[in-house]
Amino acid sequence: MIEVHREICAYCGCCVSVCPEGALELVDAYLDIDTNTCINCGLCVRVCPLGALEAKK
Amino acid sequence: MKREYDVLVVGGGPGGAYAAKTFAEKGYSVLLTEKRPAIGVPVRCAEGVGKKLLHEFFKPEDRWIAAEIDKADIIAPDGFKMELEPERAGSEVGYVLHRKIFDRDLIWQAAGAGAEVQVKTRAVSPLMENGAIKGAILEQNGTSHEVRARLTIAADGVESKFSRWCGIDTTVPLREMETCAQYLMTGIDIDPHATEFFVGNDVAPGGYVWIFPKGEKTANVGIGVGGDRCKPGNRPIDYLNRFVKSYFPDGKTIELIVGGVSICQPLPCTVADNLMIVGDAARVSDPLTGGGIYAALYTGKLAGEVGAKGLEKGDTSSRNLMPYDKTWRESYLGKALERNYQIKEVFVKLNDDDLNAIIHSVAKMNMSDFNTLNLIKNIITANPKVALKLGKAGLKNLIDSF
Ligand SMILES: Cc1cc2nc3c(=O)[nH]c(=O)nc-3n(C[C@H](O)[C@H](O)[C@H](O)COP(=O)(O)OP(=O)(O)OC[C@H]3O[C@@H](n4cnc5c(N)ncnc54)[C@H](O)[C@@H]3O)c2cc1C
Ligand code: SF4
Numbered sequence: 539m540i541e542v543h544r545e546i547c548a549y550c551g552c553c554v555s556v557c558p559e560g561a562l563e564l565v566d567a568y569l570d571i572d573t574n575t576c577i578n579c580g581l582c583v584r585v586c587p588l589g590a591l592e593a594k595k
Numbered sequence: 596m597k598r599e600y601d602v603l604v605v606g607g608g609p610g611g612a613y614a615a616k617t618f619a620e621k622g623y624s625v626l627l628t629e630k631r632p633a634i635g636v637p638v639r640c641a642e643g644v645g646k647k648l649l650h651e652f653f654k655p656e657d658r659w660i661a662a663e664i665d666k667a668d669i670i671a672p673d674g675f676k677m678e679l680e681p682e683r684a685g686s687e688v689g690y691v692l693h694r695k696i697f698d699r700d701l702i703w704q705a706a707g708a709g710a711e712v713q714v715k716t717r718a719v720s721p722l723m724e725n726g727a728i729k730g731a732i733l734e735q736n737g738t739s740h741e742v743r744a745r746l747t748i749a750a751d752g753v754e755s756k757f758s759r760w761c762g763i764d765t766t767v768p769l770r771e772m773e774t775c776a777q778y779l780m781t782g783i784d785i786d787p788h789a790t791e792f793f794v795g796n797d798v799a800p801g802g803y804v805w806i807f808p809k810g811e812k813t814a815n816v817g818i819g820v821g822g823d824r825c826k827p828g829n830r831p832i833d834y835l836n837r838f839v840k841s842y843f844p845d846g847k848t849i850e851l852i853v854g855g856v857s858i859c860q861p862l863p864c865t866v867a868d869n870l871m872i873v874g875d876a877a878r879v880s881d882p883l884t885g886g887g888i889y890a891a892l893y894t895g896k897l898a899g900e901v902g903a904k905g906l907e908k909g910d911t912s913s914r915n916l917m918p919y920d921k922t923w924r925e926s927y928l929g930k931a932l933e934r935n936y937q938i939k940e941v942f943v944k945l946n947d948d949d950l951n952a953i954i955h956s957v958a959k960m961n962m963s964d965f966n967t968l969n970l971i972k973n974i975i976t977a978n979p980k981v982a983l984k985l986g987k988a989g990l991k992n993l994i995d996s997f
């Protein structure tokens with residue numbers, strides 16, 4: 539499970555571009571995760587310039 | 596908002612704005628849809644653009660220009676500073692813009708030419724009919740609207756979801772996603788007419804730190820690092836904070852900007868039936884510099900010109916839109932992207948010793964001899980080890996790409 543720390547995220551879209559499944563989307567000023575398509579690859583967690591994403595077991 | 600247009604443009608950055616303007620000027624009905632409530636904010640840019648490149652499109656308005664730049668400095672990992680005067684810095688010198696104003700003015704121009712603009716209106720999926728794109732479903736104020744269009748322009752920037760929904764893979768490989776953080780700082784001691792670039796694996800692995808002045812004592816101070824080098828404690832924001840702490844301890848931060856630039860190769864094809872992809876969405880930002888303003892304007896305008904011909908003929912099939920793809924690839928832009936991709940592939944592999952050696956030897960070169968072949972000869976003679984590292988293939992790539 540990927541968790542977005544909204545208090546850290548500055549909705550830049552970096553994570554959206556690397557997600558191989560298209561599971562992320564920026565809806566105006568918040569990031570939406572489609573948990574049904576996410577494969578927990580963790581690429582989005584790696585790329586975030588602020589560290590706003592966390593992979594949770 | 597009407598239910599049908601000739602052209603639907605998804606995204607209100609420079610690419611979308613210029614495409615909308617071009618179509619509208621030719622008399623087509625255009626809807627430009629932007630998901631953010633305001634054009635151009637938050638800024639996702641260091642705002643540097645080459646003078647000559649910008650002049651290709653218009654005479655810039657004074658209010659767009661934050662600073663005029665006449666030289667660029669490159670700072671090696673060992674602290675050695677190489678000055679690039681205009682002749683050598685090429686398109687890297689020019690203007691530092693106010694993108695908030697610039698982007699909005701471009702939309703203004705598109706609206707002035709007759710395009711309709713909707714903000715806080717997000718494309719949520721393409722409208723498909725018999726396997727072909729026929730517009731999009733837009734969400735505005737919690738309501739969905741079906742908007743039909745003969746031609747749709749995907750100008751949705753680095754996120755590039757629209758093309759993905761149309762079945763085109765736009766995923767950027769992690770290592771080719773330059774992940775960035777930037778502060779707009781004031782109260783700092785800088786040369787207001789020089790840009791500075793710091794390279795090295797301590798300051799910015801797989802990328803660089805930039806200082807782009809925006810007037811006296813004010814500048815965009817930012818950093819981009821390769822996505823694969825980004826780790827907890829060593830994210831762009833961490834590198835930036837360390838840099839700022841040591842270079843501008845008394846500076847004041849008045850804005851935080853984060854974002855990503857793709858430094859991969861362009862999409863293998865930037866058209867489909869009734870669809871054209873422009874700007875960052877087409878992955879045409881420069882893989883070496885990360886610059887994408889020019890590319891967005893260029894592809895936006897070209898899409899307008901080629902797309903209009905298709906509309907006129909009543910044929911917007913991918914075959915008929917293909918001249919767009921072909922033209923930009925063969926243009927100055929396409930060639931620069933190809934060349935800079937090869938250089939970038941070498942650049943990201945260099946360690947600090949290599950970088951020091953290269954920058955020192957380039958600085959020694961006589962300006963009148965400054966061309967790529969000479970540059971490479973110089974690198975080889977001065978630093979055989981670097982040459983070995985690049986390998987025959989690397990060097991050949993580098994030479995071929997010029
Ligand atoms: C930190 C950083 C520094 C940079 N520095 C420079 C620089 O110094 N010089 C330079 O030339 N370039 C620079 N760039 C790159 C430059 O900002 C981009 O290349 C440029 O903005 C691309 O323009 P565009 O029109 O393609 O996309 P954008 O300007 O990104 O516009 C895309 C628009 O589409 C909207 N959108 C997305 N999805 C949807 C949807 N589904 N529905 C409706 N709207 C949507 C977005 O909200 C956005 O407004 C930098 C980028 C970053 C991140
Ligand atoms: S990369 Fe980080 S800051 Fe940017 S949108 Fe994703 S979670 Fe937010």
Ligand code: SF4
Pocket residue numbers: 540556557558559560561562571575576577578579580581582583
């Ligand atoms: S973990 Fe992978 S699949 Fe899931 S949202 Fe992040 S990048 Fe996408």
